[in-house]
Amino acid sequence: MELEFFKYHGAGNDFIILDNRTNAFPKKNRKEVVSTLCKRHFGIGSDGLILIQEDDDFDFYMEFYNPDGSQSFCGNGSRCAVMFAFHMGMVGKDCTFNSIHGRNTARVVNENAIELSMFDVSNMELTEEYHFIDTGSPHYNLYVENIDNVDLLPLARSIRYNDRFAQVGTNVNIIDVISDADIRVRTYERGVENETLACGTGVTACAISQLLKNKKESGVINVLTKGGNLSVEVGEVKSSQARDIKLTGPAKFVFKGEVNV
Numbered sequence: 001m002e003l004e005f006f007k008y009h010g011a012g013n014d015f016i017i018l019d020n021r022t023n024a025f026p027k028k029n030r031k032e033v034v035s036t037l038c039k040r041h042f043g044i045g046s047d048g049l050i051l052i053q054e055d056d057d058f059d060f061y062m063e064f065y066n067p068d069g070s071q072s073f074c075g076n077g078s079r080c081a082v083m084f085a086f087h088m089g090m091v092g093k094d095c096t097f098n099s100i101h102g103r104n105t106a107r108v109v110n111e112n113a114i115e116l117s118m119f120d121v122s123n124m125e126l127t128e129e130y131h132f133i134d135t136g137s138p139h140y141n142l143y144v145e146n147i148d149n150v151d152l153l154p155l156a157r158s159i160r161y162n163d164r165f166a167q168v169g170t171n172v173n174i175i176d177v178i179s180d181a182d183i184r185v186r187t188y189e190r191g192v193e194n195e196t197l198a199c200g201t202g203v204t205a206c207a208i209s210q211l212l213k214n215k216k217e218s219g220v221i222n223v224l225t226k227g228g229n230l231s232v233e234v235g236e237v238k239s240s241q242a243r244d245i246k247l248t249g250p251a252k253f254v255f256k257g258e259v260n261v
């Protein structure tokens with residue numbers, strides 16, 4: 001069966017998006033089908049696949065799959081899904097959508113950028129050595145110096161596959177401070193099991209870490225990733241919780257095509 005697909009990226013975090021309101025995407029062997037489509041050399045190639053589904057209470061449902069076929073919430077993927085829905089005429093400049101993690105709102109800032117409301121965060125694990133923060137997907141944050149010189153894959157895999165995380169996995173971010181309000185971040189993503197050029201839930205977790213590190217109660221953090229710049233506004237943050245969080249950054253259409261599934 002031939003299905004139309006769309007390719008988008010958010011700061012180099014790239015996604016295959018399908019309008020699945022007709023439920024045409026195969027249910028049988030879904031994990032394998034997703035994995036094949038996401039493969040860089042044998043498929044379309046992407047950091048994830050998104051099905052846009054009908055939702056009774058919201059503008060749409062965003063169903064996100066990692067390239068290994070596992071499901072999670074995705075910040076950059078959500079921003080791309082909103083831009084896609086806007087391009088398709090499904091939503092206006094403001095929209096609501098539902099996902100595996102719950103309800104979100106988003107706003108089309110301009111033809112290149114989406115502002116996404118992120119989930120309130122609680123149960124943060126904050127130690128001298130690391131922060132573990134769930135922003136819709138789990139993130140293990142470490143501060144480093146000279147971020148370009150860090151050999152991220154062995155470091156991240158030693159955490160992602162340790163006894164604690166081997167089964168459910170975790171994403172791993174390294175943070176290098178430029179100034180109080182500006183940081184650089186590199187992310188290893190579970191489900192991709194590799195470094196990606198940016199991660200929306202990841203930079204959100206890192207912005208929370210940065211505000212907590214500087215004992216700030218709110219603020220805006222600019223995050224430089226390998227794939228582009230993102231901005232995270234946090235309305236309120238303390239060691240027990242972070243609230244009123246917005247992630248803003250690019251969401252771009254790349255190409256569309258048809259694929260045999």
Ligand SMILES: N[C@@H](CCC[C@H](N)C(=O)O)C(=O)O
Nearest residue numbers: 072074075076137199200201
């Ligand atoms: N790239 C995403 C995160 C995708 C999910 C992640 N790989 C996981 O399984 O936790 C983002 O932009 O947030």
